[in-house]
Amino acid sequence: MNVRKLVWLEFKYHKSQLISGLLAITLGVAVIVGIRSISVVSEKAVAINLDNLGANILVLPQGSNVDNYYTADIDAPTFPEEYVELIATSSLAGVDNMSPKLTRRISINGQKIVLTGILPKSELASKPIWQNSGLFGKTLKASCGPNPSNESLGYKDEKLQRKSIDSLAPDECLVGYSAARRLNLKENAAIVIEGKTFRIAKVITETGTIDDDRIFAHLHIVQNLLGIKEQISAIEIMGCCNAITEGLLGKLRNILPDTKITTIGQIVSTQVQTNKMMNKVSFVFLLIILFVGGISIGNFMWANVNERRKEIGMFRMIGFSKGIIYRMLLAKAFILGVIGGIIGYIIGTGAAMWLGPEFANLSVRPLPGLILVSLLISVAVSLIGAVIPAWVAGKIDPFINMQEG
Amino acid sequence: MNLTITNLCKQYHHADGPVDALKNVNFSVNKGDFVTITGSSGSGKTTLLLCLAGLIKSTSGTILFNDFRIDSASDKQLSGFRMNNVGFVMQSFALIPYLTAIENVMLPLAVSNIDKAQKYNRALELLKLVGLENRKNHLPKELSAGQQQRVAIARALINKPTLILADEPTGNLDPALSIEILDLLKSINQSQAITILMVTHSPLASQYGNHKIHLTDGCLS
Numbered sequence: 029m030n031v032r033k034l035v036w037l038e039f040k041y042h043k044s045q046l047i048s049g050l051l052a053i054t055l056g057v058a059v060i061v062g063i064r065s066i067s068v069v070s071e072k073a074v075a076i077n078l079d080n081l082g083a084n085i086l087v088l089p090q091g092s093n094v095d096n097y098y099t100a101d102i103d104a105p106t107f108p109e110e111y112v113e114l115i116a117t118s119s120l121a122g123v124d125n126m127s128p129k130l131t132r133r134i135s136i137n138g139q140k141i142v143l144t145g146i147l148p149k150s151e152l153a154s155k156p157i158w159q160n161s162g163l164f165g166k167t168l169k170a171s172c173g174p175n176p177s178n179e180s181l182g183y184k185d186e187k188l189q190r191k192s193i194d195s196l197a198p199d200e201c202l203v204g205y206s207a208a209r210r211l212n213l214k215e216n217a218a219i220v221i222e223g224k225t226f227r228i229a230k231v232i233t234e235t236g237t238i239d240d241d242r243i244f245a246h247l248h249i250v251q252n253l254l255g256i257k258e259q260i261s262a263i264e265i266m267g268c269c270n271a272i273t274e275g276l277l278g279k280l281r282n283i284l285p286d287t288k289i290t291t292i293g294q295i296v297s298t299q300v301q302t303n304k305m306m307n308k309v310s311f312v313f314l315l316i317i318l319f320v321g322g323i324s325i326g327n328f329m330w331a332n333v334n335e336r337r338k339e340i341g342m343f344r345m346i347g348f349s350k351g352i353i354y355r356m357l358l359a360k361a362f363i364l365g366v367i368g369g370i371i372g373y374i375i376g377t378g379a380a381m382w383l384g385p386e387f388a389n390l391s392v393r394p395l396p397g398l399i400l401v402s403l404l405i406s407v408a409v410s411l412i413g414a415v416i417p418a419w420v421a422g423k424i425d426p427f428i429n430m431q432e433g
Numbered sequence: 434m435n436l437t438i439t440n441l442c443k444q445y446h447h448a449d450g451p452v453d454a455l456k457n458v459n460f461s462v463n464k465g466d467f468v469t470i471t472g473s474s475g476s477g478k479t480t481l482l483l484c485l486a487g488l489i490k491s492t493s494g495t496i497l498f499n500d501f502r503i504d505s506a507s508d509k510q511l512s513g514f515r516m517n518n519v520g521f522v523m524q525s526f527a528l529i530p531y532l533t534a535i536e537n538v539m540l541p542l543a544v545s546n547i548d549k550a551q552k553y554n555r556a557l558e559l560l561k562l563v564g565l566e567n568r569k570n571h572l573p574k575e576l577s578a579g580q581q582q583r584v585a586i587a588r589a590l591i592n593k594p595t596l597i598l599a600d601e602p603t604g605n606l607d608p609a610l611s612i613e614i615l616d617l618l619k620s621i622n623q624s625q626a627i628t629i630l631m632v633t634h635s636p637l638a639s640q641y642g643n644h645k646i647h648l649t650d651g652c653l654s
Contacts, residue, residue: 339529345488426488427486
């Protein structure tokens, strides 16, 4: 028998009361971990998208937004595929490549997957990871030469090295890394999408982008399958940077007045703003958890101390000093904090892994570093909440068990 | 062991005015004494016991335990004094509900540096002494009132005290069990020469003391 064992035995004895004591702090930590897990992945996705997308101009239907495009909502607006032809025939300088896409969220074996229709010969495959998957095609020729500023930094303009996917048969599809894992798919296996059987031509190596959760098939096949003929969700355009500076966006808007034309810089800026907002939200939650969690733990500890007045009085009577009583109460709060932090981390991470693909189209993985943050927050809040009840416990009269006579 | 009380006074402050619980109490107790403290309700019996244990501060006077001044010691010093010298037996038993009998007995040693096995063996020895060896793993709620009080007595002995302060130890027990507990206290007093100061209402219990103190309105009589 020692003080540690005594604390632990008391903790186990009142374990049914712990649920209420732990609820606020656990949920608070879970929300912080959930938001942080998604925003960290989102921040990475922005960076990787910027590196790998290749295209730097995005043409979207009027009234649409970037979120519609990325989340592939079922009712996201579309526009005619012939707009690609309109741009192509206008002979605009600086348009190096166009990649029309139709994206829709579908269900395969109960799993939500984004089906993306692409035109293989014009699909940008500038993403190095896609190339690592063996998806090489013809070399694109850029309309303008390497950026001298880039060369001076010691690397070539990446656009000169971009390749396109050569071919994708009508019954073939490419499957993103996460989608393949979730659906347990292998290369050359068959998969039924919207009633049509496809052969998996390639499982794309993990990219860390939204592509990981997608299945790619020929645009015209996807249009037929989804019953949205000759319509597309977006055109990704690889435009020459100098041409963009010289007003390429304005020229495109003149050709396609009923579309929304934006640059990747704007998209990234939007996403960065979203991420900043999420960080602010998690900071607000941090303040709320400090307040509510602290009060909740304090309330629980207060009730615990009141319930145990005679017991604590007994400890004092037989020689436990006030310091030992404080330590016992704070040790209990520490255990509560550790349990709250761990459960909060598990719930938050689980929620982020479940809701990330569902709502933000992001594959979220556990962030081990967050467990330390969860523990620190949870333990700190618990200890702060327990300070006053511990002080009160130290003040309990040692003679509470003796009756006045 | 020698306990000397000189001119001990204790005054409580009440909304209706000060109340003198103890007035110039003087007596001394020697090693191996069994002292019973009797008196009517409100006569100051328990207040006296609380002062002797250093659980409340006296208003004036001195309480000397060997060379240790209980009346003027700090809270930390008093904690150490109680831990090393005093065993408590109370009417309500005051056992910890989530500890087994043997864990309750070991409780006062929880903050000591004594080896775990030594604590256990000593607690087991004491449970044997009070006849509850076979109930060592029982929780208080699984024991009868008499058994709970015997566990409390074993707990009072675990730190090898020189003084046991007992507050109405038979107050919650029927006459047969009371005799059993009083016999046990008497045998501990005689076999181990442990001084016992016992507050009691019971005329039967008061017969067990070799010294008797009677309090009337805070004064010895």
